[in-house]
Structure formats: C-alpha cells, structure tokens
Amino acid sequence: MMREDPRTFEALKLCDRREPDITRHDLFIGAALCEQLPPAMLAPLVRYLAYGDPLGGFLTALVSGELFEAACHADGNNNPRLADFAKWIQQSWPQVSYGSGDTVRAWQELGGLEGIP
Numbered sequence: 001m002m003r004e005d006p007r008t009f010e011a012l013k014l015c016d017r018r019e020p021d022i023t024r025h026d027l028f029i030g031a032a033l034c035e036q037l038p039p040a041m042l043a044p045l046v047r048y049l050a051y052g053d054p055l056g057g058f059l060t061a062l063v064s065g066e067l068f069e070a071a072c073h074a075d076g077n078n079n080p081r082l083a084d085f086a087k088w089i090q091q092s093w094p095q096v097s098y099g100s101g102d103t104v105r106a107w108q109e110l111g112g113l114e115g116i117p
Helices: 006-018 024-033 039-051 057-063 067-073 079-092 101-110
Strands: none
Touching (some): 057 079
16 A cells, blocks of 8 residues: 555655654554554555645544544444544654644644654
8 A cells, every 4th residue: 555655655754754753663564464443544644644634524533532523434444443543543643643623723734744843
C-alpha cells in the first residue's frame, strides 16, 4: 500500500524526521502486523498526521474524540476496532493532533507535522 501511494510514503518519511517518537513501526507496520487496524484506514490517518489532510466522516469523528459519531459512521471492519484506533492514536500521536473538533481543525490549518516550524 505504501509504495502504491507516494504521498503516504512521503508522509511516513516526514513523520520519521519531524516526530522522533513516531516511527514507521508505530504508524504502519506495528498496527498492520497486529491486525488490529484495517490497513486501508492507516494511509489517510498518516497523511492527516503528516500534512493535515482532510479525513472522511468516520476518521474525523474518531480523531476528534467523538465516540458516538465515530461508531455511527464506522463500517463493519472499523466498528469492532474503535478501541484499538483510540489506543494507537493516544499512545503514538502528538497530543496537539487529536482530541476535539477544534484541535483537528487547528492541526489541519497548521498543515500537520509539515507545518511545524
């Protein structure tokens, strides 16, 4: 998936440079190998983290900390993994990138990790 999507691959490299605590293992390989998170959801989340890219309804609700909204938008693959998503985000991401709608909008306006001076 990474090699098919150059923007995601570049986002991973940016995450490595800008946020030493976020590694490829945390963002992609660890989650995918544990089969806790659907791989198709990881690429948009990594691009959001790196560049502040927009997310769909489910992922926006998830990153905004809106559990009920996320559960309503989740499909059959994502719904049973809501807790896994939340743990991964809380344990691996900078606190300024998730938690509320205002935080998500501010992160997107900043441009993600790329926008941090």
